[in-house]
Amino acid sequence: MLIWGPKYFSIGLEIYFQKRANFLFSFPMTNKELWVSVLRRLQPTIKKAHFITWFQNTNVVAVENGLMTVGIPTEFALNWIVQHYAVKVLQAAQELNGEILKTDFKVELTYGQVGGNGVNVQNLFAPETEKKVRKVRNVNEVAVVKGLSSGKIVSQMMNNKYSLDNFVIGRDNRLPHAACCAVANMPGGIYNPLYIYGGVGLGKTHLIQAIGNEVLRNFPDKIVKYVTAEKFVTEVVEAIGKRNTKAFKDQYRKVDVFLMDDVQFFARKDSSQQEFFHTFNDLYDGNKQIVITSDRAPAELQGMDERITSRFGMGMVVELLSPDFETRLAILHQKCREYQVIIDPEVLSFVATNAQTSVRELEGILRQIMAECQLCDQVATIRSAAEIMKRMNKAQKIIGYDIENREGRVVAKNALDVLNIVAEYYKVTSEAIVGKDRHKNLMLPRHVCMYLIKNELGESYESIGDGFGGRNHTTVMHACSKTAKKLRTDLRLVRDLNAIKREMGL
């Protein structure tokens, strides 16, 4: 059964469009508008005090040829931002203007002066409404944490990283997401109980915990209880064993929002089902919000009392479906932002094409790719992604890369081959690359070339130095480490390297 009012459908759409509004409608932006939008994206991901310390009085100086130059009022803040936030800045800027490929930071002393051009980041924060924080008694899964200005309630049972904002919305999960927003804004309202079902790894736990986190944020007075059916069963068994079922019951009767994850686990566990049934009824009668997740629709739950399953359908039932390609890709981009890594969009698109079953699988592959890149100081390529996927799932048929016939295609077998390919790619001559000229147009190909010979062919720094007109091995080392470092923040270079590696048959 699916009950869905137009009011909440419009909430879903509103959120969907809000998220994309900047991207779709706001060109052309001035530099300052662009920077304020970038800051707005960064702000929720950085602690308030840090955000103010580092980003106060910063601004975009210029955007030219894919390079966004950011002015920072002090050298100290500049170094910190470059080290800690460069990737986030680039990614946020790219979301707003797809043509930005690189960022650069420079000191702009005047930005910090009175009347200077720097953005006052204090204005980005909504005025804090004082929330009364009540210490929650006897429910040990929530803790009152003293925050910067007012107390903040966080849950020890739920993962704080799950929020409704970082849940990527696509065609197939817009409805469940909007339903969760409605419940988080009005717990105990008309969508009660909310029943979310869908296959493994599609975001049920993320959504149900996001509701809990959001309710605690919106209504610090409310008592939120998150429990998996499995844990609930253990608690029932323990309570029976210790003969203190009354205390157990009382604890659950106190909650305002009851979040029960993976309810299918109750199948054929009769006493737990009964206990849950009574808790459910009491809370429901008291207009408390109940949210349930399961791997299947209520009618398909087997080994469950029909009185219970019929109650699941009384409010709203929504299904989470496997995300389509665009949503999978958007999730990958979002996770890269969260983890602060840059991966070639082509590689992400290749992963999104191949990992179709669940978001957990998608995330697993991405994590593996990131780990390998970090450990080996490499950029992820389609080949490395294909190999990881094959390793994780031997039976998988990989679309878009022929892993079996790879060996025959490697064309760059020695340093000279690499040199010629790099020269051709950057439209310069091989002689110029190995020569002494330090012109900007030659430094980049030279460094890329050294990096590839070192990383792909495994040659020593000394022999590379010899090949490059008798350069010292420390020069080569420096070039390689500089390139590796740049690959963490420079999307254009990441793309160049992937394209060159493809030419090399890798």
Ligand code: ADP
């Ligand atoms: P389930 O409980 O349905 O098995 P989870 O909620 O544990 O799945 O989701 C698995 C992982 O996928 C989590 O890390 C979650 O954050 C992520 N995930 C699932 N759907 C989305 C989405 N739409 N946007 C962002 N992350 C998602």
Ligand code: MG
């Ligand atoms: Mg789960």
